[in-house]
Amino acid sequence: MTPPEPAALVYVFAVCRGGDLTALAELPGLGTGAPVRTLAAGPLTAVVQDVPAAGFGEEALRQRLSDRDELERCARAHHAVITAVSALVPAVPLPLATLYLDDGRVREALGERRTSFLTALDRIAGRAEWGVKVYAPTGAPPSAPDAGPAPDADATPGPSRPAATGSGRAYLDRVRTRQRDREQRHTLALRAAERVDTVVRGLAVAARRLRPHGVEVTGKHRTHVLNAAYLLDLGRERELRAALASLRRDETDVQIELSGPWAPYSFADGGIADGRIAEGAINERGPNEEEIDEGRISEGRVDERRIDGAQVNGGGTSP
Numbered sequence: 525m526t527p528p529e530p531a532a533l534v535y536v537f538a539v540c541r542g543g544d545l546t547a548l549a550e551l552p553g554l555g556t557g558a559p560v561r562t563l564a565a566g567p568l569t570a571v572v573q574d575v576p577a578a579g580f581g582e583e584a585l586r587q588r589l590s591d592r593d594e595l596e597r598c599a600r601a602h603h604a605v606i607t608a609v610s611a612l613v614p615a616v617p618l619p620l621a622t623l624y625l626d627d628g629r630v631r632e633a634l635g636e637r638r639t640s641f642l643t644a645l646d647r648i649a650g651r652a653e654w655g656v657k658v659y660a661p662t663g664a665p666p667s668a669p670d671a672g673p674a675p676d677a678d679a680t681p682g683p684s685r686p687a688a689t690g691s692g693r694a695y696l697d698r699v700r701t702r703q704r705d706r707e708q709r710h711t712l713a714l715r716a717a718e719r720v721d722t723v724v725r726g727l728a729v730a731a732r733r734l735r736p737h738g739v740e741v742t743g744k745h746r747t748h749v750l751n752a753a754y755l756l757d758l759g760r761e762r763e764l765r766a767a768l769a770s771l772r773r774d775e776t777d778v779q780i781e782l783s784g785p786w787a788p789y790s791f792a793d794g795g796i797a798d799g800r801i802a803e804g805a806i807n808e809r810g811p812n813e814e815e816i817d818e819g820r821i822s823e824g825r826v827d828e829r830r831i832d833g834a835q836v837n838g839g840g841t842s843p
Contacts, residue, residue: 532574533581534563534624537605539634539641540615542569551608554601563627565634568641571609572630575623585621603787610787614649616641617789644792651729651755652785654764658720658750659742659779660713709777710747716775717750723767728754732790746779753790761785 535554545562548571553560558574578584589595602620609615624630634641725731736748756764765782772780 530577530625533577534627534630535573535575535580536618536622536624536630537571537573537602538609538615538617540569540571540609540613541567541645543613545571545609545612547612548605548608551605552601553605554598560605563630565631566638568634568638570630570634571605571615580623589621606787614645615787616644616792617787648755648788648791650758651788652758653788653790654754654756654782654784655786656720656724656750656752656754657748657781658717659746660710660749660777661746661779662744712777713749716778720771720775720780721750721752723771724754724764727760727764727767728756730755730791734790749778755788755791
């Protein structure tokens with residue numbers, strides 16, 4: 525006999541070691557009306573919320589996260605809870621749409637990965653994630669002449685239209701020069717980005733390169749040449765900002781941007797990537813406010829998780 529479908533599922537935001545988390549009950553979470561609560565499992569504590577199965581079951585979740593507005597709302601709510609937890613205690617963020625059938629399944633999953641979670645929590649305690657992005661401006665330098673339109677090869681020479689052989693060669697030379705200049709500027713930008721990365725890595729305890737943004741995010745006037753996350757001890761923010769201020773003075777060929785501090789999305793795997801807590805996606809960084817504001821929440825990282833996350837973990841509907 526097929527067991528009845530549950531009326532509610534358990535959505536897991538993050539895992540920590542416990543502590544005074546009573547303030548979390550005031551958070552709206554995903555706005556289901558149920559409080560954000562904690563669930564103890566040995567030395568670990570999961571931050572969870574009950575959600576209606578009718579709205580968060582496999583098919584309903586696929587539809588929900590296929591809608592960009594709804595995806596953005598869920599991502600913001602997910603991030604808000606993780607940010608609140610991380611402000612209170614070290615916490616391992618779980619990916620968007622991490623769901624279990626009931627509390628028992630959550631405890632079972634945490635028990636299976638206890639060592640990995642504890643390792644991750646040790647790693648991120650007293651530290652925060654910072655993001656550094658380096659961009660190279662695109663297009664010709666302001667002083668560079670425009671190549672101009674190509675000569676009309678089909679035009680017939682005459683008294684008022686001299687042969688275009690010389691002008692055609694000049695045009696091709698200008699095109700090749702512009703291409704060479706672009707390549708040289710890009711090479712200089714990549715070298716500058718490596719110098720930025722080297723300096724920030726010297727301040728960090730860990731670093732991770734992330735996928736650069738495409739033109740749909742950066743715009744056509746600049747190219748993303750470095751997208752990196754760095755795990756820094758708390759209290760090193762002043763050093764980081766001073767180092768980047770110095771780099772901006774020296775590296776005039778690129779634009780350098782700093783964001784943070786963030787919950788340590790990029791450094792919270794602790795060896796959990798081979799587990800099934802988040803269907804193999806826990807080692808990927810979750811969406812933060814910056815990514816949401818830039819319109820990147822529906823890129824591959826969340827889209828990949830949308831497929832696996834729609835599966836209800838811990839039960840027969842899980843892959």
